[in-house]
Amino acid sequence: MxxxxxxxxxxxxxxxxxxxxxxRHHLQLQRVFSVGSSVLLSIITLALAVQAADGTIQIYELGxxxxxxxxxxxxxxxxxxxxxxxxxxxxxxxxxxxxxxxDTRGRHFHALLQFQLMGILGxxxxxxAFNLFVFFEVLLIASYGLMIHGGGAVRLQxxxxxxxxxxxxSTLFLFALGTLYSVTGTLNMAxxxxxxxxxxxxxxxxxRAGALMLLLVFAIKAAVLPLHFWLPASYANAPLxxxxxxxxxxxxxxxxxxxxxxxVFGPDVAATAGIVTDWLLPAAMLTLAAGAIGVLxxxxxxxxxxxxxxxxxGTLLIAISLFTAEAAAAALYYTLHxxxxxxxxxxxxxxxxxxxxxxxxxxxxxxxxxLISALFFAGAIAMAGMPPLSGFxxxxxxxxxxxxxxxxxxxxxxxxxxxxxxxxxxxxAGTEIFWKSHDASISAxxxxxxxxxxxxxxxxPSGALALVVIFGLxxxxxxxTVFAGPVSHYTEATAAQLFDPAAYINAVLGSAK
Amino acid sequence: xxxxxxxxxxxxxxxxxxxxLRLRSFPVILGLSLxxxxxxxxxxxTGRLAVGAPPILNKYAEVAYTDPLPQALVLTxxxxxxxxxxxxxxxxxxxxxxxxxxxIDMTSADEAGDDA
Numbered sequence: 001m002x003x004x005x006x007x008x009x010x011x012x013x014x015x016x017x018x019x020x021x022x023x024r025h026h027l028q029l030q031r032v033f034s035v036g037s038s039v040l041l042s043i044i045t046l047a048l049a050v051q052a053a054d055g056t057i058q059i060y061e062l063g064x065x066x067x068x069x070x071x072x073x074x075x076x077x078x079x080x081x082x083x084x085x086x087x088x089x090x091x092x093x094x095x096x097x098x099x100x101x102x103d104t105r106g107r108h109f110h111a112l113l114q115f116q117l118m119g120i121l122g123x124x125x126x127x128x129a130f131n132l133f134v135f136f137e138v139l140l141i142a143s144y145g146l147m148i149h150g151g152g153a154v155r156l157q158x159x160x161x162x163x164x165x166x167x168x169x170s171t172l173f174l175f176a177l178g179t180l181y182s183v184t185g186t187l188n189m190a191x192x193x194x195x196x197x198x199x200x201x202x203x204x205x206x207x208r209a210g211a212l213m214l215l216l217v218f219a220i221k222a223a224v225l226p227l228h229f230w231l232p233a234s235y236a237n238a239p240l241x242x243x244x245x246x247x248x249x250x251x252x253x254x255x256x257x258x259x260x261x262x263x264v265f266g267p268d269v270a271a272t273a274g275i276v277t278d279w280l281l282p283a284a285m286l287t288l289a290a291g292a293i294g295v296l297x298x299x300x301x302x303x304x305x306x307x308x309x310x311x312x313x314g315t316l317l318i319a320i321s322l323f324t325a326e327a328a329a330a331a332l333y334y335t336l337h338x339x340x341x342x343x344x345x346x347x348x349x350x351x352x353x354x355x356x357x358x359x360x361x362x363x364x365x366x367x368x369x370x371l372i373s374a375l376f377f378a379g380a381i382a383m384a385g386m387p388p389l390s391g392f393x394x395x396x397x398x399x400x401x402x403x404x405x406x407x408x409x410x411x412x413x414x415x416x417x418x419x420x421x422x423x424x425x426x427x428x429a430g431t432e433i434f435w436k437s438h439d440a441s442i443s444a445x446x447x448x449x450x451x452x453x454x455x456x457x458x459x460x461p462s463g464a465l466a467l468v469v470i471f472g473l474x475x476x477x478x479x480x481t482v483f484a485g486p487v488s489h490y491t492e493a494t495a496a497q498l499f500d501p502a503a504y505i506n507a508v509l510g511s512a513k
Numbered sequence: 514x515x516x517x518x519x520x521x522x523x524x525x526x527x528x529x530x531x532x533x534l535r536l537r538s539f540p541v542i543l544g545l546s547l548x549x550x551x552x553x554x555x556x557x558x559t560g561r562l563a564v565g566a567p568p569i570l571n572k573y574a575e576v577a578y579t580d581p582l583p584q585a586l587v588l589t590x591x592x593x594x595x596x597x598x599x600x601x602x603x604x605x606x607x608x609x610x611x612x613x614x615x616x617i618d619m620t621s622a623d624e625a626g627d628d629a
Binding site for chain 1 (some may be wrong): 517535538539547548549552555556558559560561582583586589590593594596597600601604605607609611612616618619
């Protein structure tokens with residue numbers, strides 16, 4: 001067994017309590033350990049990605065209990081890609097929080113960040129459905145703490161909503177797992193896949209109920225339309241660097257959908273064939289539409305970006321819900337892009353918030369207006385899917401993959417119209433915030449509607465490190481564009497592996513036979 | 514016994530959903546607790562109902578036994594839901610003390626207002 005496989009879970013699980021218990025009064029040391037752990041995680045996950053790139057599927061049997069009796073961690077191309085993305089994003093957020101001073105506004109930021117990374121990385125690695133639930137809870141309980149970091153009445157209220165909503169989601173997750181267990185007698189994903197495929201097609205009412213309940217749970221996490229209400233209020237009221245980290249949390253939902261509904265309830269399984277696509281595709285298109293309209297209607301920059309994130313989840317889920325290898329490859333490329341783009345936009349929004357408050361009204365010029373507006377412009381281009389950045393390529397891949405779908409015209413119409421509305425929304429916001437603020441007649445009458453978060457001089461506009469992180473994310477998007485060829489080869493290989501569940505099942509259960 | 518257990522799960526869930534829709538934090542937390550009780554009982558029942566049977570196999574004799582896995586799952590679920598309830602109580606208390614009311618829904622005045 002390759003013990004490197006458990007390191008992404010164990011390392012933050014050791015560092016986080018160490019920070020809480022030994023370093024609680026030493027912010028500088030907390031920063032050192034947090035960044036050190038994030039750098040190490042990035043190196044480990046990159047090493048794992050290199051190992052997984054040749055298509056081998058590695059498993060790690062916890063306590064040496066062989067599957068399906070023990071819990072296994074599984075590393076395939078998809079997991080490797082997602083954990084690398086998570087670790088790099090975690091590093092960016094840790095550095096940004098240090099650079100912008102967010103980690104001084106409340107306690108335990110770095111410990112919670114490490115716990116959050118542990119939950120997300122574990123969720124991407126696990127091969128057991130109940131263990132997935134446990135890691136969901138780990139990442140959620142850390143996200144509750146991060147969400148209310150810094151405090152404040154509105155943030156706490158939004159936090160209560162967020163926690164209650166997610167607790168309900170967790171309860172539903174347990175109901176779904178219970179239903180599946182009662183029908184199949186197992187919760188190991190590979191074993192579930194075998195048992196589900198063997199089930200007679202005429203006695204599957206409970207199984208289908210369980211499959212749809214599970215879809216509902218993942219749809220809550222992925223903010224699919226009728227279940228997306230938690231996202232704008234939570235993300236807009238959370239500290240915006242935390243919202244940047246949360247950009248990966250919606251992807252956990254998308255990843256789970258992709259994993260479970262290709263492996264366990266795949267397109268070939270007679271019992272559940274079609275039920276997921278039938279529900280998910282229209283919901284994904286509505287999600288995109290709602291996100292785009294929300295971008296247009298937002299009056300506050302955090303909310304603007306949150307709706308932009310919802311719109312990008314819509315595009316991503318359209319690609320996922322087609323359940324073809326080509327569409328999944330496009331979805332994976334778009335996942336990389338939209339995570340980086342959403343994180344970038346949340347960090348730029350934080351810079352704007354720090355300088356002039358979040359309201360999208362003209363309030364007079366702010367310091368470094370030219371630089372921030374350029375970054376906002378780059379982020380908006382990426383998020384709306386305009387050339388030259390990777391959002392354009394991602395959307396192109398998604399639309400190309402939808403070419404053979406039944407609803408192809410609907411899909412194209414929704415994606416294109418959604419992109420147009422998103423562009424208009426971002427252009428309107430950018431005009432109000434950056435251009436009109438230089439209008440002499442407006443800057444003469446300053447901000448009666450300013451919602452400046454902290455007039456405290458200690459929280460004055462942030463230092464160079466924060467801007468370096470933002471430029472790093474822009475560079476990441478640029479690299480994703482320049483190396484679109486190799487990256488899409490990798491995602492195609494990943495999708496091919498995903499739609500060949502036999503290899504996964506053999507890797508996990510092979511040792512038991 | 515099946516009817517008793519099924520109706521217990523159903524009534525607990527229904528009461529929990531009703532309480533969650535009350536939009537004040539105290540009833541909502543009570544409702545969440547009721548739903549987690551319901552899901553715990555439900556998980557317990559997924560291994561089939563057996564009375565007086567230990568969750569242990571006996572290799573020397575044919576004895577009745579019950580599925581041990583749901584019991585482990587329930588134990589995990591109880592621990593997690595207990596912790597989660599503690600967290601939500603603390604956050605709701607913080608929200609109540611700083612906002613001076615315990616409404617769950619946010620009015621538009623709150624959302625547009627100062628995020629201090």
